[in-house]
Amino acid sequence: MTDLSTQDAPFAGSGSSLMRRRNRRQVMLQGLGLAAISFAALMLFVLIASLVSTGYKAFIQTHITVEVFVDPEEISVEKLPRGGFRDVLLASLQKEFPDVEGRAELRSLQNIFSNGAQFQLRDMVSADQSLIGQTVTLRAPVSDPFDQLAKGLVKRETPEQLRRVSDREIDWFDTLDAAGKISQPVNWGLITNADSRFPELAGLKGALVGSFWALLVCFLISFPLGIGAAIYLEEFAPKNRWSDLIEVNINNLAAVPSVVFGLLALAVFIGWFGMPRSAPIVGGMTLALMTMPTIIIATRAALKAVPPSIREAALGVGASRHQVVFGHVLPLAMPGILTGTIIGLAQALGETAPLLLIGMNAFITSAPTSPFDSATALPTQIFIWADSPERGFVSRTSAAILVLLTFLITMNAVAIYLRSKFERKW
Amino acid sequence: MTFLKTTVSAAALAALAAGAAQARDEIRIVGSSTVFPYTQAVAEQFSNVTGAPSPIVESTGTGGGMKIFCGGIGEGHPDLTGASRAMKPSEWELCATNGVTDVTEALIGYDGLSIAISRAAPNDWDLTLEQVFLALAAELPTADGWVANPNKKWSDIDASLPDIAILAYGPPPTSGTRDAFVELAMHPGCEARPAMKALKEADKDAHKAAVKEKCSLIRQDGPFVDAGENDNLIVQRLNADPNAMGIFGYSFLYENMDVLKAVNINGVAPSSDSIGDFSYPISRPLYFYVKNAHRGVIPNLQEFIEEYMSDDAMEPGGYLSERGMVVLPDDVRAKTQDAVINGESMAVPQS
Structure with a gap:
């Protein structure tokens, strides 16, 4: 035992070796945590730096x-x-x-x-x-x-x-x-042109519009259905074995790999319903299947966070349960619900596997004008470009990834803003 | 809130109903990823020149394309499929059971598979298919049966080859390029082995089975690395390691001649000439198949096929050869153009 450590330890004496070990572990844990974060930050830096260094030329x-x-x-x-x-x-x-x-x-x-x-x-x-x-x-x-x-x-x-x-x-x-x-x-052609086999003409317009339609369809389906399911489960459903079973299944559904939803969409939407291949409407419906569990879980958490006193007060002045939910609980839970929805949609925006299966990786030289026209989406466009032999597509692929990342970061920033601006603490 | 919910749900339902009743006015094409760039070129040219809605071209792989193509007749099924090999009898049967019986086969050109290495590599390479097989096969035929491939370095195969570890990046088993490589490079290389020649003399059926099963296996103990479907990635890895080889379509080598060089096979370098006359041994034909029942029904289909078969696209120096396709000899081309534009039905495939 050196002089230095005797001075540092708060309790010198018989327990000090134990104490020293405890302190050492504390330092080690902090060090490991710091190392993990530095590693993650370094990897992020390498990713962004490599994308920017190859992509800026596009x-x-x-x-x-x-x-x-x-x-x-x-x-x-x-x-x-x-x-x-x-x-x-x-x-x-x-x-x-x-x-x-x-x-x-x-x-x-x-x-x-x-x-x-x-x-x-x-x-x-x-x-x-x-x-x-x-x-x-x-x-x-x-x-x-x-x-x-x-x-x-x-x-x-x-x-x-x-x-x-x-x-x-x-x-x-x-x-x-x-x-x-x-x-x-x-x-500007990178944004205003549709796809082309000539790198100098190829742009993301078709993919951006396709992603927009797919996300719109996804939102229109998953948002009302997700909130409806969450309200029923949280506010109205009796707590019994059935509702437990449903809850477990929803949580499992959120963890199902997206490619499974793609296969489902291929068999059901395209196979049985005869909907068109490569169309953003089918893409949106597929992504909605994936996003819905996320929205249900986020909505339920947000509803749970509204204190019971609000419900009791509303019931106390004679509101019906319907009025309680729509007049008081839901508006208070909205920031949390919107945050969950935006994060779910951001996830859907970056999703590739199910879209590949329903043919949204086609080569199309015009942008879609409705959700029924064939189109690509941002991640599938990246997939196509990454596989093209022409040199010009190397930098364009990185540029397209940067565009996608920009959208993702924007969406997440909006979610954070909504949360900090409107969330209420009780 | 309730109002919003009702309108939103109604809109979603309306969207669903409309989706089911959608008709099609653009051409739909599926098929091989090797034919994809050429079909892409024709599709873009066609829609630019005529102003017709742009055809939708999907890269599904040859086998996957055949499955979708043979799904049936009608708007819900594609009009064309690209293939990097001829249609198989089993695929023909699938087509026939679904009512797709009147199909025209169009041979559009050839594609070479190249083995390439970085320009920075110190040696120039010239291999025989037998050496390629000895380097990449999982098991080798010997007089006493099959043994695991012991070769770790090129010099293990032949003392004249450099003392460098064997390392090749190639396509995954799901890829049409891999199928072609196995069939065009591994099989002939395997059959050149003395033990296989002896087997052929002794027992033809056993020889055939051995070629199909044993000669097709690519080693998994390190020297061959499955590099995924992305050929650009292989190009990057070759640049990083001058001793590694890459296996991919000729168009990728053609686009990257400044950083890569070809490994000659039997002394022949891949080029459009050597691929076209088959003196470069790893070359394969490219096809597309078109449903004649869709001609005249799907708008612009006939015009699209005429564009595909036009001299602008198909002749030497045409825009398909600019993308790396090896064009057909003049007489074959004239015959193909005639047959395909007039919609001659193909014969039932035999093998």
Whole structure:
């Protein structure tokens, strides 16, 4: 025993070795707890850092600006929306590089443009036919290999035959860049475009709208049903073996893996009811099955937290049980119920497995306009992009995850805000 | 509150009723994940050019796609399925029992399976299928029966190969790519073993059974790592470890030529030429199947098939070859285009 420890221990003497052991355990427990939290924080940091470091590049997109002469010989009013838009675009680049000749050369020159550029021009001309015969300024995305080049993801030092862009193409690109025709604006297309097989055109609109419809359907079904079930169980149901059995089953249901609900939906909603595959309505119904137990449990906890004195007071002044529940207990329990609901919905938003089973991982190049149109959801869109061979999808996958995380954090923040703002303590 | 509840429940019920009565005006496609990128390309091009509602393309795997495709005729069932192998007789029967009898088979092109390694790897690799089998099989045939694969390093297989531990990342057993790899690489490699040749001489049926059962088993003691369905992940792991190999579709190698290089098989590197003329041995045909009963019923289906079969898509340098598909030779292509556009019914598959 050293002097130091004798000084520190509150009770020196015969019990001090026991005391020292107790103190040591205390310190160790604290240390372990701290280590666990630091580890979790470190992992979170690594996750976010890796997502941001690969994903931030997807939030900007390289564009090319060209002066296009809408040649009436290629594009005529009668033939719209068809016409030689590709040729017109190529002609605009040929003006910059008059020495480029031959079919293969011209093809690779054309490939600077994203495939979407011709359709962008087509939509412009279709919307305003007076543009035919005039020169318009078009800012369109460049194709993925050039985008990767501009972002430094394709290295210029790599030997030519191993790159997707040749030395010649890099020369063209640099010439355009020097002429100020290349820009890197914020990539709003990531939010406003639907899916595409071209990374430079692919966006999350279809997934965002699909997730919105699915969550709306999920909310409309699970919220009223969940609250109804919870009110009955908490306020009206007699306490007997049956209600115990139901309670145990609801708790079990909350722990059922989501893929099981997906299989159920595949068999029942799509198989028996003949509902459409890939539709957000089916996705929402499936997610509702999953969310309902969470809402029931949260609602029951919130109802339980309302002190009995409130119910007794209301009953005492002659309110019926129905009036007690809807006039007094439910409004007081609402913050807790909403918190539980939002957390349940946030969970549903990130759910992937059941949606894969009902076909919400399809490739669709337009956003849905109703819950019955086929669509993807945010997590399934991430799944599709993560599996695509093009380089541009690597950063887009991370960007999509960041978008999903943003939504989740926002929803959880709202839940926390509601809880702290409206929750009452008795 | 009660009012809100009633309206909300009513809305939910109305939504349910409407869902059941939904009709379909877009094309639905399921099937192989290998054909998926090509169908995706056609679908996007088709909807951009014609303005028709965008076809819905789902990647379900070849077998899963056949199951859904053969579920029946009508709006609730898909119109097309992609396949990375020809339809099996059992699948044909399933189709027939559900009334799907008039089907057109379209051979669209070829896909190679590549074995790749990081550009940072010190050696250039050239393997035979027999060496691939010796490296990855669970059990090896010998004159005295089957023994567990003892090879841990490449130099254990052949002294000329480098002294490096065998490590290959590949697709999981559920994947069509894995099936193709087993059939196209493991089986020929296995049959090249002397013990199997002897068995073939002695007992043809036993040989056939052994190929099917024993030669298909990939080892599970470490050197082969099941890397999941995500091929991008394999690419990343190869970059991290220059001694590891990865097995995936040629399109992934094609997109990542700056960081990966191919392992040559029998001295042949995978390329669109070598895959197309089968001199690169691990290549397979890609198909799609279409229900002729849906033509003219589902809007735009015929036009979509015409787009798929168009020269723009199918010819060398067309947009499918830009995605890494190996195109058909000119004469075969012309014949296929004709047959598929006119809806020629396929014959009953034999094997």
